[in-house]
Amino acid sequence: MNAQAQNLQTLYAKTRLLLALWDLGGSQQKVARSKLRERIVSKGQKMADYQGILEDLEAQGAVTVTKKGSAISYTLISPTGLDVLKAGLRSDEFQFNTNLGAWVGNSLLRLLRQVDVVVAAPIASGGAVIGSYEEFKSVALAVYDKLNKDYNLDDLVPIYRIRREIGEQVSREKFNKWLLEMQEKDILQLQGGSLPDNDPVKLEDSVITEVSGLRCYAKRLI
Numbered sequence: 048m049n050a051q052a053q054n055l056q057t058l059y060a061k062t063r064l065l066l067a068l069w070d071l072g073g074s075q076q077k078v079a080r081s082k083l084r085e086r087i088v089s090k091g092q093k094m095a096d097y098q099g100i101l102e103d104l105e106a107q108g109a110v111t112v113t114k115k116g117s118a119i120s121y122t123l124i125s126p127t128g129l130d131v132l133k134a135g136l137r138s139d140e141f142q143f144n145t146n147l148g149a150w151v152g153n154s155l156l157r158l159l160r161q162v163d164v165v166v167a168a169p170i171a172s173g174g175a176v177i178g179s180y181e182e183f184k185s186v187a188l189a190v191y192d193k194l195n196k197d198y199n200l201d202d203l204v205p206i207y208r209i210r211r212e213i214g215e216q217v218s219r220e221k222f223n224k225w226l227l228e229m230q231e232k233d234i235l236q237l238q239g240g241s242l243p244d245n246d247p248v249k250l251e252d253s254v255i256t257e258v259s260g261l262r263c264y265a266k267r268l269i
Contacts (some may be wrong), residue, residue, distance in 0.1 A: 055134070065128060065132040066132060067083060070157070073121060074125050077122050078120055109127045110124060121141075127178055159261055177216045180190075183225040187225070192263060207242075207263075223254055237256065239260070240263050240264060
Protein backbone atom coordinates (compact mmCIF):
# COMPACT_ATOMS: atom_id res chain seq x y z
CA MET A 48 0.00 0.00 0.00
CA ASN A 49 1.46 3.39 -0.98
CA ALA A 50 1.69 6.33 1.44
CA GLN A 51 -1.36 8.14 0.04
CA ALA A 52 -3.56 5.08 0.35
CA GLN A 53 -2.27 4.49 3.87
CA ASN A 54 -3.08 8.08 4.86
CA LEU A 55 -6.61 7.79 3.47
CA GLN A 56 -7.14 4.52 5.30
CA THR A 57 -5.95 6.12 8.54
CA LEU A 58 -8.24 9.13 8.01
CA TYR A 59 -11.19 6.81 7.44
CA ALA A 60 -10.45 4.71 10.52
CA LYS A 61 -9.83 7.76 12.74
CA THR A 62 -13.01 9.53 11.67
CA ARG A 63 -15.12 6.40 12.03
CA LEU A 64 -13.67 5.77 15.51
CA LEU A 65 -14.42 9.32 16.67
CA LEU A 66 -17.94 9.15 15.24
CA ALA A 67 -18.55 5.89 17.11
CA LEU A 68 -17.18 7.34 20.35
CA TRP A 69 -19.37 10.42 20.00
CA ASP A 70 -22.44 8.31 19.20
CA LEU A 71 -21.85 6.19 22.31
CA GLY A 72 -21.94 9.32 24.47
CA GLY A 73 -18.19 9.63 24.81
CA SER A 74 -18.32 13.41 25.16
CA GLN A 75 -20.34 13.06 28.40
CA GLN A 76 -19.13 9.76 29.86
CA LYS A 77 -16.49 7.07 29.64
CA VAL A 78 -17.07 4.43 26.97
CA ALA A 79 -15.88 0.91 27.69
CA ARG A 80 -13.37 -0.62 25.30
CA SER A 81 -15.76 -3.52 24.65
CA LYS A 82 -18.55 -1.17 23.52
CA LEU A 83 -16.25 0.77 21.21
CA ARG A 84 -14.88 -2.49 19.81
CA GLU A 85 -18.39 -3.68 18.95
CA ARG A 86 -18.93 -0.53 16.89
CA ILE A 87 -15.70 -0.14 14.96
CA VAL A 88 -14.01 -3.52 14.59
CA SER A 89 -15.01 -5.15 11.31
CA LYS A 90 -14.68 -8.78 10.30
CA GLY A 91 -11.04 -9.72 9.99
CA GLN A 92 -9.93 -6.85 12.25
CA LYS A 93 -9.03 -6.63 15.92
CA MET A 94 -9.04 -3.76 18.40
CA ALA A 95 -5.24 -3.75 18.42
CA ASP A 96 -5.36 -2.48 14.82
CA TYR A 97 -6.64 0.84 16.19
CA GLN A 98 -3.94 1.21 18.87
CA GLY A 99 -1.77 3.58 16.85
CA ILE A 100 -4.77 5.77 15.97
CA LEU A 101 -5.89 5.93 19.61
CA GLU A 102 -2.38 6.89 20.70
CA ASP A 103 -2.30 9.64 18.07
CA LEU A 104 -5.71 10.97 19.16
CA GLU A 105 -4.61 10.90 22.80
CA ALA A 106 -1.45 12.86 21.93
CA GLN A 107 -3.59 15.43 20.08
CA GLY A 108 -5.76 15.90 23.15
CA ALA A 109 -8.81 14.56 21.31
CA VAL A 110 -9.34 11.40 23.36
CA THR A 111 -8.60 10.37 26.94
CA VAL A 112 -7.71 6.74 27.63
CA THR A 113 -8.46 5.57 31.18
CA LYS A 114 -7.07 2.33 32.56
CA LYS A 115 -8.36 0.80 35.81
CA GLY A 116 -6.98 -2.65 36.36
CA SER A 117 -7.72 -4.62 33.22
CA ALA A 118 -10.60 -2.30 32.26
CA ILE A 119 -9.99 0.35 29.59
CA SER A 120 -12.36 3.17 28.68
CA TYR A 121 -12.30 6.16 26.35
CA THR A 122 -13.61 9.73 26.54
CA LEU A 123 -14.02 12.25 23.72
CA ILE A 124 -12.45 15.51 24.88
CA SER A 125 -14.36 18.69 24.03
CA PRO A 126 -13.79 20.72 21.94
CA THR A 127 -10.67 19.15 20.43
CA GLY A 128 -12.12 15.69 19.83
CA LEU A 129 -15.18 17.11 18.11
CA ASP A 130 -13.00 19.45 16.06
CA VAL A 131 -10.92 16.51 14.80
CA LEU A 132 -14.10 14.60 13.93
CA LYS A 133 -15.55 17.56 12.02
CA ALA A 134 -12.27 18.15 10.19
CA GLY A 135 -12.25 14.51 9.10
CA LEU A 136 -15.81 14.67 7.80
CA ARG A 137 -15.05 17.93 5.96
CA SER A 138 -11.99 16.55 4.19
CA ASP A 139 -12.37 16.34 0.41
CA GLU A 140 -10.56 13.00 0.51
CA PHE A 141 -12.76 11.36 3.13
CA GLN A 142 -15.30 8.76 2.10
CA PHE A 143 -16.71 5.60 3.64
CA ASN A 144 -15.07 2.66 1.90
CA THR A 145 -17.63 0.02 2.92
CA ASN A 146 -21.41 -0.19 3.03
CA LEU A 147 -22.74 2.08 5.76
CA GLY A 148 -24.09 0.37 8.83
CA ALA A 149 -27.30 1.70 10.34
CA TRP A 150 -25.44 3.19 13.31
CA VAL A 151 -23.15 5.20 11.02
CA GLY A 152 -26.03 6.73 9.06
CA ASN A 153 -28.03 7.51 12.19
CA SER A 154 -24.98 8.96 13.94
CA LEU A 155 -24.27 11.27 11.02
CA LEU A 156 -27.87 12.47 11.05
CA ARG A 157 -27.68 13.21 14.77
CA LEU A 158 -24.36 14.97 14.34
CA LEU A 159 -25.72 17.16 11.53
CA ARG A 160 -28.70 18.12 13.67
CA GLN A 161 -26.68 18.92 16.77
CA VAL A 162 -23.34 20.21 15.54
CA ASP A 163 -22.17 22.63 12.85
CA VAL A 164 -20.31 20.17 10.62
CA VAL A 165 -20.73 21.15 6.98
CA VAL A 166 -22.31 24.60 6.78
CA ALA A 167 -19.13 26.04 5.30
CA ALA A 168 -17.14 24.92 2.32
CA PRO A 169 -14.31 22.62 3.28
CA ILE A 170 -10.90 24.19 3.76
CA ALA A 171 -7.89 21.99 3.20
CA SER A 172 -5.61 22.59 6.15
CA GLY A 173 -3.51 19.46 5.82
CA GLY A 174 -2.48 19.55 9.49
CA ALA A 175 -3.53 18.36 12.90
CA VAL A 176 -5.82 20.33 15.19
CA ILE A 177 -3.96 23.06 17.09
CA GLY A 178 -4.52 22.59 20.81
CA SER A 179 -2.56 25.38 22.52
CA TYR A 180 -1.50 29.01 22.19
CA GLU A 181 2.17 28.10 21.84
CA GLU A 182 1.41 25.71 19.00
CA PHE A 183 -0.80 28.32 17.33
CA LYS A 184 1.93 30.96 17.62
CA SER A 185 4.43 28.70 15.90
CA VAL A 186 2.03 27.81 13.08
CA ALA A 187 0.79 31.39 12.62
CA LEU A 188 4.32 32.79 12.34
CA ALA A 189 5.31 30.10 9.85
CA VAL A 190 2.22 30.87 7.77
CA TYR A 191 2.91 34.61 8.01
CA ASP A 192 6.50 34.17 6.80
CA LYS A 193 5.44 31.89 3.95
CA LEU A 194 2.71 34.24 2.69
CA ASN A 195 4.92 37.29 3.09
CA LYS A 196 7.73 35.69 1.08
CA ASP A 197 5.65 33.92 -1.58
CA TYR A 198 3.45 36.92 -2.40
CA ASN A 199 5.84 39.83 -1.68
CA LEU A 200 3.43 41.37 0.82
CA ASP A 201 5.96 43.87 2.21
CA ASP A 202 5.47 42.70 5.82
CA LEU A 203 1.72 43.41 5.82
CA VAL A 204 -0.05 40.07 5.56
CA PRO A 205 -3.86 40.05 5.30
CA ILE A 206 -5.32 38.33 8.35
CA TYR A 207 -7.95 36.55 6.27
CA ARG A 208 -5.16 34.82 4.33
CA ILE A 209 -3.54 33.59 7.54
CA ARG A 210 -6.90 32.32 8.79
CA ARG A 211 -7.62 30.47 5.54
CA GLU A 212 -4.13 29.00 5.33
CA ILE A 213 -4.44 27.55 8.84
CA GLY A 214 -7.99 26.46 8.01
CA GLU A 215 -9.73 23.89 10.18
CA GLN A 216 -6.69 23.33 12.37
CA VAL A 217 -8.20 25.87 14.77
CA SER A 218 -11.69 27.24 15.49
CA ARG A 219 -12.58 30.82 14.57
CA GLU A 220 -12.92 31.73 18.25
CA LYS A 221 -9.49 30.42 19.19
CA PHE A 222 -7.89 31.96 16.08
CA ASN A 223 -9.19 35.39 17.13
CA LYS A 224 -8.24 34.91 20.78
CA TRP A 225 -4.73 33.68 20.12
CA LEU A 226 -3.99 36.21 17.36
CA LEU A 227 -4.97 39.01 19.76
CA GLU A 228 -2.77 37.42 22.41
CA MET A 229 0.14 37.55 19.97
CA GLN A 230 -0.51 41.29 19.61
CA GLU A 231 -0.66 41.76 23.39
CA LYS A 232 2.75 40.09 23.66
CA ASP A 233 4.20 42.34 20.92
CA ILE A 234 4.76 39.47 18.52
CA LEU A 235 2.39 40.81 15.88
CA GLN A 236 0.85 44.21 15.29
CA LEU A 237 -2.68 44.06 13.91
CA GLN A 238 -3.42 47.01 11.63
CA GLY A 239 -6.53 48.52 10.12
CA GLY A 240 -6.91 49.79 6.60
CA SER A 241 -9.05 48.30 3.87
CA LEU A 242 -8.74 45.30 1.61
CA PRO A 243 -8.39 45.97 -2.14
CA ASP A 244 -11.84 44.63 -3.01
CA ASN A 245 -13.49 45.00 0.43
CA ASP A 246 -14.99 41.55 -0.04
CA PRO A 247 -17.43 41.06 2.89
CA VAL A 248 -16.30 37.45 3.34
CA LYS A 249 -12.64 38.49 3.54
CA LEU A 250 -13.53 41.23 6.02
CA GLU A 251 -15.43 38.69 8.11
CA ASP A 252 -12.31 36.51 8.11
CA SER A 253 -10.29 39.42 9.50
CA VAL A 254 -10.34 40.30 13.23
CA ILE A 255 -12.39 42.85 15.18
CA THR A 256 -10.91 44.27 18.40
CA GLU A 257 -12.94 45.94 21.14
CA VAL A 258 -10.75 49.04 21.17
CA SER A 259 -9.63 49.55 17.57
CA GLY A 260 -12.37 47.86 15.58
CA LEU A 261 -11.64 45.97 12.36
CA ARG A 262 -8.06 44.83 11.83
CA CYS A 263 -7.24 43.54 8.35
CA TYR A 264 -3.46 43.13 8.36
CA ALA A 265 -0.76 41.63 10.56
CA LYS A 266 2.81 42.92 10.82
CA ARG A 267 5.47 40.80 12.50
CA LEU A 268 7.42 42.61 15.23
CA ILE A 269 9.98 39.97 16.18
